[in-house]
Amino acid sequence: MATLPAIASDQKVTTTASEDDHILEIYGNANEDDTIDMRDITYTARIILWMEEPTDLADANHDGRITARDMTQIGLIILGRESELTLVDSAGRIVTVSMPVERMVAFTGEPVEAMRTLKAADKIVGVDRYTIANTAFFPEFSDYPGVGWIMAPDIEKAIYLNPDIAVLYAAYDYPEIQDGLEAVGVTVIRLDLFSQSTYTDEIRKLGYIFKKEEEASEFIDWQEGWMDTIESKIEGISDDERPDVYFEVWKPYYPAGTGNVWHESLVIAGGNNIFSDFTGYTAEISGEDVAFRNPEFIVRDPGWFASGGYDTDDPTAYKDVRDEIMGRPVLANVTAVENENVYMLASDLLDGPRAAAGIAYMAKWFHPVRCGDLEPQVIHQEYVTTFQGLDFDVESHGVFVYHPVQHPDGH
Structure with a gap:
């Protein structure tokens, strides 16, 4: 901890983002801008030294306290070596994801399209029936395992595919799917991925989850x-x-x-x-x-x-x-x-x-x-x-x- 004053005073500090900016709602984004980088380590150090007001997202390991352990967690996120990543999804839920994420199921086409944008479609193990049928736009998914669709899910099939996460809409509740998957340990993240006003934030979060930050940017x-x-x-x-x-x-x-x-x-x-x-x-x-x-x-x-x-x-x-x-x-x-x-x-x-x-x-x-x-x-x-x-x-x-x-x- 003796080195913290030097870190805090020698580096240029970026203040917290204004309300008009996109705030990346991932724990570890201490200065509340749109990315997690060394400036967040600096900002967290300054919080610890009472030189900045605490922010919720500075609690990188989400344990209720802001300590040097949060600086370590931020460093791991920057290096892509964190074992967990905690974020706020578009439904306002705080969700902790076990990392790395290797398997995902999607009950609608929007997450599939987003994953293709991120060059991460190889992580998808199951898709909805309309994605399978849409061979003009999703030709490579025509023979993928189907998990029904959002209004008629095949939850048993989705569980059989052993996903790490599933993506559901934020604007609409599907408790049958969410509760069924969470009961067996599948992490559910709620992102709409269809609205112009939220798409930037949502695809950036997916980029962090799948280590595709550059592709998202x-x-x-x-x-x-x-x-x-x-x-x-x-x-x-x-x-x-x-x-x-x-x-x-x-x-x-x-x-x-x-x-x-x-x-x-x-x-x-x-x-x-x-x-x-x-x-x-x-x-x-x-x-x-x-x-x-x-x-x-x-x-x-x-x-x-x-x-x-x-x-x-x-x-x-x-x-x-x-x-x-x-x-x-x-x-x-x-x-x-x-x-x-x-x-x-x-x-x-x-x-x-x-x-x-x-x-x-x-x-x-x-x-x-x-x-x-x-x-x-x-x-x-x-x-x-x-x-x-x-x-x-x-x-x-x-x-x-x-x-x-x-x-x-x-x-």
């Missing part, structure tokens, strides 16, 4: 670079310049409320959600509700109710959905319909890791002068090629958007 830098580009074009627009948008989710007259990625994305793209007063996920409304609010744009995510995405090149189903919207008598005098500003946009381009492409499409539609030089296909292709390792040309294959003039081929 590479993706984050790429995504934030594109988001900064989009936001710089939208920055400074007044509320009056934001067009009124009705975002329809999957079925007729189900609007995007504020509690989902659709609202989040259209606002970033410079639109005004006409149903922003609805704070839920979605719920049925009437055509008269839409007509009364008179949107300037209508964007529809066809979801599973119309064939689109990576596994088809035929935009007919998207065209049919758009034609149905254009033909609704109650919407005949709505500005979006009169001006032909009705667009289809696939869910594939709205989830967390691919959201930059979907947001770029909407920004071009809503603000053609400001955002006309954005290239959503370039963003999409970079993601598919660089981070997913797929040989898939998004300019000639797949159906992701539709408009009879701007996107007649679905891309």
Whole structure:
């Protein structure tokens, strides 16, 4: 301990992060920035010497005290030699993971996609049935052991695969899965991996769990670079310049409320959600509700109710959905319909890791002068090629958007 004053005084100290920054919620991140490094050892030393206020995350070994043992734990995390890693997952749960993690099961596709981004897909031992069936986007998982899916899990099969961890959504509770796995010693981590607002934090945590911090940072830098580009074009627009948008989710007259990625994305793209007063996920409304609010744009995510995405090149189903919207008598005098500003946009381009492409499409539609030089296909292709390792040309294959003039081929 005699060397601590020298350490604390000789090194430049980074103060704790502001509330606007991404705080990596892993115990050991003493100075509450977005990484664990030597500065956290220094900061912990200063806490021990009463030179800094204690932070919760400085308790690296999560024993309720901040001591030199926490400095040792931080050093082990930096070296990748820790035997345990304690973090706060997206459900606010404090979870301790036994390290190293070699086997993971996933009950949805989002963790599988994230693991592929991290170049850690070899750690996956079981996947959900929809990942197995999605041979266009997940070809290498077509013969993997199946664990059912999130709404109909095969917990017995998941346990048989002997995973170290399982990843479940944070936004939705699945106690049958969580309790069943935890009862036999499987660590459950709850991460959504679909929301633009939380994706950066979640993939960074996965990077630490699987010793893929550099891969996580590479993706984050790429995504934030594109988001900064989009936001710089939208920055400074007044509320009056934001067009009124009705975002329809999957079925007729189900609007995007504020509690989902659709609202989040259209606002970033410079639109005004006409149903922003609805704070839920979605719920049925009437055509008269839409007509009364008179949107300037209508964007529809066809979801599973119309064939689109990576596994088809035929935009007919998207065209049919758009034609149905254009033909609704109650919407005949709505500005979006009169001006032909009705667009289809696939869910594939709205989830967390691919959201930059979907947001770029909407920004071009809503603000053609400001955002006309954005290239959503370039963003999409970079993601598919660089981070997913797929040989898939998004300019000639797949159906992701539709408009009879701007996107007649679905891309």
